[in-house]
Amino acid sequence: MNDDDQPSHPARALAAKWGKHLAFDRRRSPHTVRAYVATAHRFLDFLGRHRGEEIGRFSLLNMHAADLRAFLADRRADGLGAASASREMSAVRGFLTFAAEDAGNLPQLPRTRAPKRPKTLPRPASPDDALALAEEAGEGSDGWIGARDLAILLLLYGSGLRVSEALGVRASALPLGQALRVTGKRNKTRVVPLLPAVREAVSAYVTQCPYPLKGDAPLFVGARGGPLSADLVRRAVRGARQRLGLPDSLTPHALRHSFATHLLGRGVDLRSLQELLGHASLSSTQIYTDVDAARLLDVYRHAHPRA
Incomplete structure (x- = not known):
């Protein structure tokens, strides 16, 4: 039909x-x-x-x-x-x-078991790899486009944003302060902190960008001044990753995972991390406790003389 x-x-x-x-x-x-x-x-x-x-x-x-x-x-x-x-x-x-x-009825669905989903853990990058990836992506393109790519990837890693959230930031947010209000899934808004390095990278991009960035226009634009595609961000990351010899698992979204894992490793509590990531439920955030435990076990296995 x-x-x-x-x-x-x-x-x-x-x-x-x-x-x-x-x-x-x-x-x-x-x-x-x-x-x-x-x-x-x-x-x-x-x-x-x-x-x-x-x-x-x-x-x-x-x-x-x-x-x-x-x-x-x-x-x-x-x-x-x-x-x-x-x-x-x-x-x-x-x-x-x-x-x-x-139909005006109370839902009475038959009970069925959903297929058991294999448990997979995000693969966080090390801080050095995350920063190297952002810098390499910035150097992979000339002029303002390189500055744009660097600013976006630092925003993903420095503030834990999804790619769609970063591309949804409006020019009206300028000039950036110490925090940024972003719109996430289901139009839920949250406030994320901005590191000085992130603010500096965005400022450098804005200064070099040849297109007017004002009002409700997107902060990050494409080569012709229109909205930037998430595919172009992924392409920039893929090129930088290949040039550096980094694993395929280091995607733009992996930078968000890295942000969460590194904060958890520094003692941030789950509730605060949930707010920073914009998760609707704490269960979505709890996976990062497994990530951190896996990282610690890996360190132990490589460092302990009896491992």
Whole structure:
């Protein structure tokens, strides 16, 4: 069924309505909305094949655990990994919850176990590697573009920002002080500290940038003066990483991980780190205790004569 036919189909119209709810009421990102709605349509396609009947919106109120398990098995057979399958099931459950509430019913979803996700830890860079990466990226391009790349990467490492948060900073934030208000996921704002080296790098970029940086315009702009793409930041990091011989795990987002791990290692408590990172829940921040423990164990193994 193509997209033009979907609004006339009650269940697919409900999926479109759910997408609007996610975007405007839940303030989810456009990428998340597209992914979740696509999952809803995949689920409807599967149910039609699985049950051998057309799936209407009220069919979604009569789900069984066997239906969800069969959908999960079908997706895993397509090669979907455990982490992706877990996200897919989360989207399906969200869609079914919305379907029940839209019909005026209390959601009563069958219990199913999500695939066990392998526990992975962020790989932080050492302070020397993080700074070397930023400086090399700054030297990899001439003039103001190099100054821009240096300023962005120092901001990621020095303040723990996501790439999207750094690119979302407006020129109205100038001149920078000792702290910066940023907008993170779900439009939540927080205040992050700015180190003197970060302020100096941003100031140097602003001085060299040939385009006016005023008002609501982006602080960091592309070569033609428009909004800067996150892909260009990743490309600059990839080039610098290769020239320095650093591991592929040292991505722009790894600089944020490094910020968190290094602060934790210096005694910052989890609640404060949660605020600095903009995590909605403390459980998201607690992974860094595992990162720090892994780092300490690695140091021990390399240093202890009996290790």
